[in-house]
Amino acid sequence: MNKFRFLTSGESHGKGLIGILEGIPSGLSLSSEDIDKELKRRQMGYGRGGRMKIESDHAEIISGIRWGKTIGSPISLIIENKDWKNWQQGMSSESNYEGSIPPVTRPRPGHADLAGALKYGHRDIRNILERSSARETAMRVAIGAIAKKFLSEFGINIGSYVIQIGNLKISDPRSQISDFREIFKKTEASPVRCPDEDASKKMMELIDTAANNGDTLGGVFEVIATGIPLGLGSHIQWDKRLDGRLAQALMGIQAIKGVEIGKGFEMAERTGSEVMDEIFYNGSRFYRETNHAGGIEGGITNGMPVVIRAAMKPIPTLRKPLQSVDIITKKPFEAAYERSDTCAVPAAAVIGEAMTAIVIADAFLEKFGGDSMEETKRNFDAYAEYLKSF
Numbered sequence: 483m484n485k486f487r488f489l490t491s492g493e494s495h496g497k498g499l500i501g502i503l504e505g506i507p508s509g510l511s512l513s514s515e516d517i518d519k520e521l522k523r524r525q526m527g528y529g530r531g532g533r534m535k536i537e538s539d540h541a542e543i544i545s546g547i548r549w550g551k552t553i554g555s556p557i558s559l560i561i562e563n564k565d566w567k568n569w570q571q572g573m574s575s576e577s578n579y580e581g582s583i584p585p586v587t588r589p590r591p592g593h594a595d596l597a598g599a600l601k602y603g604h605r606d607i608r609n610i611l612e613r614s615s616a617r618e619t620a621m622r623v624a625i626g627a628i629a630k631k632f633l634s635e636f637g638i639n640i641g642s643y644v645i646q647i648g649n650l651k652i653s654d655p656r657s658q659i660s661d662f663r664e665i666f667k668k669t670e671a672s673p674v675r676c677p678d679e680d681a682s683k684k685m686m687e688l689i690d691t692a693a694n695n696g697d698t699l700g701g702v703f704e705v706i707a708t709g710i711p712l713g714l715g716s717h718i719q720w721d722k723r724l725d726g727r728l729a730q731a732l733m734g735i736q737a738i739k740g741v742e743i744g745k746g747f748e749m750a751e752r753t754g755s756e757v758m759d760e761i762f763y764n765g766s767r768f769y770r771e772t773n774h775a776g777g778i779e780g781g782i783t784n785g786m787p788v789v790i791r792a793a794m795k796p797i798p799t800l801r802k803p804l805q806s807v808d809i810i811t812k813k814p815f816e817a818a819y820e821r822s823d824t825c826a827v828p829a830a831a832v833i834g835e836a837m838t839a840i841v842i843a844d845a846f847l848e849k850f851g852g853d854s855m856e857e858t859k860r861n862f863d864a865y866a867e868y869l870k871s872f
């Protein structure tokens with residue numbers, strides 16, 4: 483990733499999150515409302531725990547935007563952690579507060595706790611869990627919102643929906659409703675971000691049952707990017723392939739354990755004649771009648787919508803005790819529980835959209851990037867003309 487670069491910093495219960503991004507051309511209209519509406523979508527979703535009642539995320543724009551437009555310099559953002567007020571001493575950078583809260587010495591299975599403490603030489607696991615927390619994804623969604631706004635200027639839109647919670651799967655919504663806008667509208671109306679109304683209710687019941695049993699759930703979501711021009715990514719080197727770049731970006735979300743493009747794993751059990759998308763020509767352009775490939779062949783977009791699925795494991799912190807060993811006493815204990823999400827697949831889907839937008843914006847800038855929006859549009863329009871005349 484190089485045309486669109488970003489870094490985040492910030493601990494879950496620290497003062498806040500910081501993000502710096504570079505690569506957005508000058509002249510893109512952008513406001514903090516554009517970003518906050520995506521932050522709000524990430525915070526909603528049935529199954530979240532007590533922390534989401536404390537936070538109400540807002541991105542403050544620190545640099546890179548003047549009078550509502552990008553100026554071409556790096557954009558930096560801050561999102562405050564409202565929970566910080568409860569942690570001012572425990573998370574202070576000042577040495578005189580050392581020891582003001584007891585160290586965390588009990589590693590939670592399924593978290594970075596044990597491996598992180600051993601690797602970084604910490605006897606207080608808080609030094610690991612604060613950064614491994616998915617709180618950091620709020621900033622990724624803020625940065626993704628900027629990527630989305632940029633892409634929307636070129637007719638590219640990115641949405642998502644949940645297709646599975648625990649073992650409850652819905653059949654592919656794209657096989658029933660052909661208009662993506664309709665699928666996304668139904669999704670936004672569902673507390674679990676699932677376009678199937680009946681399944682949404684059953685998914686909420688499953689989440690309630692898991693919570694009552696002190697247990698947690700994972701699931702699967704799908705991200706769709708429409709309006710994608712043919713020719714993003716490349717076959718010429720492993721790290722330029724767009725499918726590989728998307729897989730890394732999605733897998734880089736906390737608790738995501740599987741990613742597939744198009745029919746993905748299902749392709750492995752079918753014959754070639756069942757899953758290749760045949761090519762047709764209608765007198766003015768090449769087209770496909772199917773999209774099993776999920777819009778990418780040979781690492782290059784082929785003009786069809788890009789379709790990505792990601793599988794999320796169940797939330798690792800459970801009210802039901804799990805066996806672990808204290809890193810100081812070396813004695814077994816049953817993990818204590820304070821608060822946690824029961825299921826965060828709906829939120830992960832919104833984060834998946836953001837990561838997809840970031841990767842696609844990067845590939846888009848590689849192909850069409852100018853220093854200003856005007857120049858980028860000129861490059862894009864010239865390419866569209868070239869494709870028409872091919």
Ligand SMILES: Cc1cc2nc3c(=O)[nH]c(=O)nc-3n(C[C@H](O)[C@H](O)[C@H](O)COP(=O)(O)O)c2cc1C
Nearest residue numbers: 592593594614615616736737798799822823826829
């Ligand atoms: C939106 C979101 C919310 C999450 N909330 C929690 C939570 O409340 N409690 C928890 O134990 N894990 C939660 N997780 C998962 C952990 O962050 C993740 O499992 C952990 O950092 C270990 O990383 P890994 O699962 O990728 O190995 C959440 C993940 C996401 C994406």
Ligand SMILES: C=C(O[C@@H]1CC(C(=O)O)=C[C@@H](OP(=O)(O)O)[C@H]1O)C(=O)O
Nearest residue numbers: 533534614615616617620736821822823
């Ligand atoms: C704070 C967020 O998610 C958190 C991710 C998380 C984890 O372990 O990943 C644990 C929980 O935090 P806490 O331990 O403070 O209750 C979640 O609420 C967020 O999404 O903004």
